[in-house]
Amino acid sequence: MASSLRSLLPKAPPRTLPRQRLPPRCPPHRRTYATPTLRAPDAADPKLAPIDPSLLQTTKTTTPKALIPHDQLIFGRTFTDHMLTLEWTARQGWLAPHITPYQNLSLDPATCVLHYAFEAFEGMKAYKDTRGRVRLFRPDKNMARLNKSVARIALPTFDGASFIELIKRFCRLEERFIPDARGYSLYLRPNMIGTQRTLGVGPPGSALLYLIASPVGPYYPTGFKAISLEATTYAVRAWPGGVGNSKLGANYAPCIVPQMQAAQRGFHQNLWLFEDVDAETGVKEDFVTEVGTMNLFACVRGKDGVKELVTAPLDGTILDGVVRDSILALARERLVPEGWKVSERRFTMRSLAEAAAEGRLLEVFGSGTAAVVAPVRSIGWKGQMIGCGLPEDREVGEVTKRMKDWIEGIQYGEEEHEWSVEV
Amino acid sequence: MASSLRSLLPKAPPRTLPRQRLPPRCPPHRRTYATPTLRAPDAADPKLAPIDPSLLQTTKTTTPKALIPHDQLIFGRTFTDHMLTLEWTARQGWLAPHITPYQNLSLDPATCVLHYAFEAFEGMKAYKDTRGRVRLFRPDKNMARLNKSVARIALPTFDGASFIELIKRFCRLEERFIPDARGYSLYLRPNMIGTQRTLGVGPPGSALLYLIASPVGPYYPTGFKAISLEATTYAVRAWPGGVGNSKLGANYAPCIVPQMQAAQRGFHQNLWLFEDVDAETGVKEDFVTEVGTMNLFACVRGKDGVKELVTAPLDGTILDGVVRDSILALARERLVPEGWKVSERRFTMRSLAEAAAEGRLLEVFGSGTAAVVAPVRSIGWKGQMIGCGLPEDREVGEVTKRMKDWIEGIQYGEEEHEWSVEV
16 A cells, blocks of 8 residues: 555644543533524634645646547546645645645545545536637536535635636646547546544544546437436435535435446436425425436426426525526526526426326436436336336437537537636 | 346446446336335345455564553544455455555545545444453444445445454454553444545445554543533434435534534534424424434433333434444343333423423433443523433433443453453
């Protein structure tokens, strides 16, 4: 087990909650106390150093990797020459950023990320436009979400604009890894982990924020392929008051067995439901939340004939997807003038099944950074297969296709838009 | 359905679910399919190698550590000379076990444990009895729970008895680190992590099961200190259908902010509630689940005068604690003949508050491997402080004290009992 990145080892004294020795400060005679609310650790402690891009130190690789042919790219399997690392300690704050050759992390086996899942990440992409310029898509949204995620698990927050500046420098250095073909991109993975070496369960006294990057091809290299979903009724991904709205590692490992089971029965992905009482009817219903690791949209023609694009609301049980937000904004700008209704509201599997039976379910699609949109052909729910409106000879619906074209047009700089940020 | 989840995996790495290329095998024309149930990966795939203790290879340290004075031991901060490691691959199964000098792990920054929380652990202890023999306490329970935990996140299961055999050999090698004083022990931390290097979200194709050990002192070095709890109403630890009953890293990081907030307001730990409709009354109630990282017990005198030891049931929202199980068994054996009722049932904060107001709340205590039992003086709930029955001049109740004496008596071999296993 070779050692590297020795500087990962925490320099600050441990910042654990008292466990071995109990604090003697509880006033047992109080009769009342302030009612709690969930507060995030404060990002901008003036005593701690913020991220400072001007301190960036770059050590370039002496053994550049060969580029992989476009048609052999596999998501998240191969990485660029370098990585970006930023250490944080509770005593000092953010230390100088480093770009180094891509290399292993050397972690004590007691490091808290390995035991208590102190880890939160983001998924974003760098695109090359037709004029060869590198672009990011709404990176401020990723930074805001990562800050929300890390705060929820007592990891340090940071200034998003400063980290975006570092991401841009990293992308410029790794530009040769960004394929210059439509549908291709450089997948960027910011990740923050707690690095304190202790088995005490408490807020980490040190952390590492790092960025690695993997060149990726189009999700649908030969055109759309509509997928089928198995509605998962035996396991629940998230619940109100939980952490399903944060992009934590904790939300991902528990999703695999349901995905494997769906695959075993011939479905491409699973659909996460949340059983709850319908406020209108008082009856328990299966509410639709997310699909696999994507948000879900449905296009439904109401009984009044009005077409509606609907997705679950941000009630704490779903992830606040950047593509989800972009689809809603574009739909409000471009579909509403065509007579569409756009809704963020709870909706049930029963309502989808009913709409399908009555020929009113027009399209269903997932949304996420990897695929942008993923058309859905059918959903298996309680032993029934629900057709999602696609004719058998078609792989994608009209709204789904337009959304992909609109968003990719912005991502690849064909449409000038404030969401697309030049590197 | 195949009897083993592994049989549905590709035989060769990579072992990710299809994401970049979608499988072309969904039958869109089916109208029905089998209703799913959650199945755990099968431990005993005959094609894969099981753990084989006879293959153990030991490399002893050449730089033995100095022992730390008893009064300077801090939980999980310092470790013994060696670690036990077992690698697993989807192609081969369990490779030969190794005992090596304690050392860092070298992990690719794309390793799945760092992104998706593929990690599950156990907490157990080795004790030295008055005759100098080393003992474990119910290690079979830890192995059963670890197998349940790893299966839930698609990590490989294993034969518990074989791993216990390796733990015993490790404890014999590290015997000098086990303090020979009552209340002291060697904390053992088995941990399993997914080690596959890919950002694809799928079942890990490789894993590492390892064991590290930290000498620890008594939780209450100067005698019991009753703690105060803040009932957490703004965050929810677990939900039916979730993973709150598995000892996953995923369950721990999200607990820190509520613990910090409780500490900030002068409480020692937080108490996790679950709001749900009471089936008897139809009213929403705060049900008591766990305290911090311990199970919770209450001793209540009923309105009929009968004394009851009550703890939350294993409904999926609490951890199946080894000490919890031991307390219930001892209570049924030793308290029921004294007229006590012993109950695993849902109970509400309202019922505790009511019992406290009427002088019927006799004792409350947490239970866990670290402290065995932790007496509770008061609980803050909705702005009120609920006294838990302890007179101001006492730090522990009678049942709490007896439970600790009974369990420690077994752990340290003073009472011969099948739960205590000689190494």
